Amino acid sequence: MPADLTTALGALLSDRTLRETLRRDPREVARRLQIPEADLHALDSEALEIQAESLIDKRRHEVSKQLPRTMALLGDLAPGLFREHAGIFWPEGHRRHVLDAARFGAFLMERGSPLCRSEWNRARFVAGSSPLGVRYAPDVWIGGRSRRAVEVFLRHRGTVRSRALYCFGL
Amino acid sequence: MRKLVGIGYRRELAGWIASRPAEIGCLEITAEHFFDADAGRLRALRRDFPLYVHGLGLSLGTPGPLDAGALDAYARVVEAADPLHISEHLAFTRTRDVDLGHLNPVSCTRANLALLVDHARQVMDRCGKPLLLENIATALRLKGEMDEPDFLNLLCDRAGCGLLLDVTNLWINSRTFGFDPVQWLGRIETRHLVQLHIVGYTRCGDRWIDAHAEPIQRDLYDLAGEALARAPIRSVILERDENIPDPRDLAAELGELEAIHAG
Numbered sequence: 001m002p003a004d005l006t007t008a009l010g011a012l013l014s015d016r017t018l019r020e021t022l023r024r025d026p027r028e029v030a031r032r033l034q035i036p037e038a039d040l041h042a043l044d045s046e047a048l049e050i051q052a053e054s055l056i057d058k059r060r061h062e063v064s065k066q067l068p069r070t071m072a073l074l075g076d077l078a079p080g081l082f083r084e085h086a087g088i089f090w091p092e093g094h095r096r097h098v099l100d101a102a103r104f105g106a107f108l109m110e111r112g113s114p115l116c117r118s119e120w121n122r123a124r125f126v127a128g129s130s131p132l133g134v135r136y137a138p139d140v141w142i143g144g145r146s147r148r149a150v151e152v153f154l155r156h157r158g159t160v161r162s163r164a165l166y167c168f169g170l
Numbered sequence: 171m172r173k174l175v176g177i178g179y180r181r182e183l184a185g186w187i188a189s190r191p192a193e194i195g196c197l198e199i200t201a202e203h204f205f206d207a208d209a210g211r212l213r214a215l216r217r218d219f220p221l222y223v224h225g226l227g228l229s230l231g232t233p234g235p236l237d238a239g240a241l242d243a244y245a246r247v248v249e250a251a252d253p254l255h256i257s258e259h260l261a262f263t264r265t266r267d268v269d270l271g272h273l274n275p276v277s278c279t280r281a282n283l284a285l286l287v288d289h290a291r292q293v294m295d296r297c298g299k300p301l302l303l304e305n306i307a308t309a310l311r312l313k314g315e316m317d318e319p320d321f322l323n324l325l326c327d328r329a330g331c332g333l334l335l336d337v338t339n340l341w342i343n344s345r346t347f348g349f350d351p352v353q354w355l356g357r358i359e360t361r362h363l364v365q366l367h368i369v370g371y372t373r374c375g376d377r378w379i380d381a382h383a384e385p386i387q388r389d390l391y392d393l394a395g396e397a398l399a400r401a402p403i404r405s406v407i408l409e410r411d412e413n414i415p416d417p418r419d420l421a422a423e424l425g426e427l428e429a430i431h432a433g
Binding site: 004005006007009010011013014039042043044047048050051054055058059090091092093094095096157158159 | 202205206207208227231232233240243262264265266267268269270271272274276277279281282308309310311312313377379
């Protein structure tokens with residue numbers, strides 16, 4: 001349990017429900033986070049919300065770079081869906097953006113929401129550590145259009161390369 | 171010592187950088203971008219340019235010990251790059267419970283001062299290079315026991331490190347919180363100022379953000395000029411991550427910074 005403002009701030013910035021509770025009942029949040037209530041009163045709740053939103057916006061922006069076609073497919077639904085995903089998963093480490101993309105893809109898959117499988121395949125491979133991956137996708141971008149294909153991913157000296165094998169019969 | 175003006179290395183700029191344009195006097199590489207990379211890439215860059223290594227994820231403001239894995243990975247990049255100095259942010263990106271992934275402010279308290287001094291010394295000991303600490307832009311102002319310039323001066327004195335002044339972040343915070351950035355600058359001991367970061371700010375509704383997506387605005391050139399006129403700053407780095415323009419536009423920005431730096 002936190003006993004310092006930085007750890008408490010981490011909890012507040014990552015948990016929308018906790019921030020809502022803070023607005024209603026700072027004493028309860030101070031008790032849960034084990035910090036003096038005065039420290040919480042010193043926080044500007046509007047600024048706290050802006051800072052928290054900016055963390056989610058930065059994550060969504062980075063995931064958009066990994067999953068541009070998916071975000072385009074989602075259109076106006078993207079911000080809300082991403083916020084929902086981001087509230088339950090915080091990626092760790094220096095590969096956090098691609099991990100975030102891989103998990104967001106899984107989140108969309110579970111919900112049956114639009115998802116570019118080819119992008120998701122790549123994100124999952126990059127997020128992992130295996131040197132070779134082979135995956136099927138119905139929407140690989142080949143020759144200016146979306147096609148069914150098997151994609152081969154290779155990892156060499158920190159760089160990921162991919163090659164799509166166009167599958168006429170699928 | 172020769173003053174240097176350069177740019178943050180980004181993959182999108184690799185071709186232009188490889189052509190060794192005269193406007194690029196030095197390069198700053200982001201440590202985390204090279205954690206999985208072949209050390210040969212860094213050795214090749216260091217043959218062509220003086221390098222600086224800049225960190226995003228050491229989370230110096232997190233209470234408790236530094237993340238040993240992150241510090242090891244950072245130190246490996248430093249070893250391969252052999253930079254003139256290294257840098258990190260005055261911020262926390264994670265706590266023991268959650269990795270927030272981006273920069274968040276720490277309050278200017280005596281406890282955080284001691285923590286940051288300890289962490290800064292550990293990074294310098296581990297990497298064997300001088301460390302600069304960078305001010306961040308934030309929407310959130312935290313109550314502290316001293317104000318930011320006093321905190322920064324004490325931190326540099328006690329840790330034996332320098333400041334990487336992000337001109338854009340200073341400007342954004344001055345607008346967000348309503349203070350005079352030149353006055354703020356006047357309270358920083360000039361001997362601590364070693365390097366500048368600069369990029370255009372982005373207007374987002376009624377706020378300003380550091381999206382690293384815009385050309386440098388005139389008021390930022392002016393503020394950079396104030397800093398350069400006051401302190402023996404050794405280098406200036408242009409940071410651009412989004413909306414990356416034609417290299418000729420970046421070269422023009424570097425040329426203007428060079429003119430201010432030389433002036």
